[in-house]
Structures are given as C-alpha cells and as structure tokens.
Amino acid sequence: MECIVCGNWFSSTDKTKKLCMTCERVLQHPSIGIAPERLLELAQAEKDGRLVVLPCKIMDTIFMAVGRYGITGFEEDRCDGFFINREGVLQIKAQCYSGNHATYGLPGETVFLTREEAEAELKEKGEEK
C-alpha cells in the first residue's frame, strides 16, 4: 500500500497501517514534538487537498491596499479572518478596512504582512506605469 506521508509503496499484513517503516520511525522520534496521530491527520488532510497553512493569525498586523482606481497606498489593519474560494485562492479579511477595493485582500497582491513588502509592491507598481 501507499505511505500517506512519503507516498512510497510498502507491504504490510495490517490493512489499517498508513505509514511505511521509515516514516513511522521518523514520526515517533521525540524531537518532532507533535503527536504521531496529529501528523497523520495533517498528512491525510494534505493528501485530500484539505490542508491550508494560513499566512498569518487572526489579529496579526496586515497592510491593505487603498485607492479608488488603483493601489495608491497600503494602510495598517488587523487580520479579521480568511476566505477560500472554490479555486482554493485564500484571501485575508481586514478588521477596520476603510479603503475602496474590498474588505478581503489577496496575499502578495492587495494585502501584505509587513510594511516593507507593501511599500516594495507600491514602488514596483509605480514603476510599471
């Protein structure tokens, strides 16, 4: 059968076994610091296309694009939530958004996690014109 973690094939008489010997040994190593059951759950979610790593936490500082016809700046805000559309594109929701685009921003396009990244984007967009 196929190992849920590495994808390699292994043989076992136990039909409920999901890991190859190597992965089983690695996951049970004390230095991992996560319960093997939890890692298995994450591996299964990844395999099913259900695993999402969020770019930040709720209430983290974010920088949202503002401007009526194009991005003219970024304002500091707080992450208030997330949205994932049917294509799997993740958006970050701003808490106090007062700009003209949307309450939700696309990471790396209309919302950034640092002022430096936001300013670099603004500079890059300005140079394209």
Ligand SMILES: [Zn+2]
């Ligand atoms: Zn494996």
